[in-house]
Amino acid sequence: MTPPTDDDAGRFAFEGLDRVLHEKARLGILASLLAHRDGVTFTDLKDLCALTDGNLSRHLTALQKASLIAIEKGTAGRRPQTRVKLTATGKKRFLEYLAVLEGIISGALSNATPPATTADAQLNPA
């Protein structure tokens, strides 16, 4: 395989991969909200994503600051209820993020399976 050229500089920097969204717990939160267009209560979101109160709160604050989600405080019967929804911006940014990620994966997988040659097999027995 040829060594990297100058043209390859930054090729694997993945600039398009939004760090605000690229966090395991946030990925779960955003996927939950994308699947529930009417929003999800705080309690349900905690269960869906297997997060603690504190952890979920911290991630929601970060996502809200980035205008990706909206948090609505209301009541269910007499009890207070917090409902979380994806904003239009959040939906757009998350779908864009998923598309970037898809491109990275297909690129990585296509690079992983070059046509095997005898020389390769000898150099890389594993």
Next chain:
Amino acid sequence: MTPPTDDDAGRFAFEGLDRVLHEKARLGILASLLAHRDGVTFTDLKDLCALTDGNLSRHLTALQKASLIAIEKGTAGRRPQTRVKLTATGKKRFLEYLAVLEGIISGALSNATPPATTADAQLNPA
């Protein structure tokens, strides 16, 4: 859309998504190494991933501790040269990670596009 049921608990926890690999810079490093089966020098890897010396070093240490990469110290002419390679374990774990990620993306995208109804359109004008 129906509210989450008990069966959905942890559905978006994405347990299979390995945190050691799920970091933007590490994703770039591993994808670079997957594309260069003979390994990449420290200098080339820095360029490919657009990382500083310190940042790349820290991530390589973490990946080496997890037995995902091997670091070989050698020389090129009279100058010391560090070469980084994906281990067999690293290749296996990274391909598994990519497969998990692919599943998450296709799941999220399939949930994102339910058949639109008039009620949905009224509730979710955005």
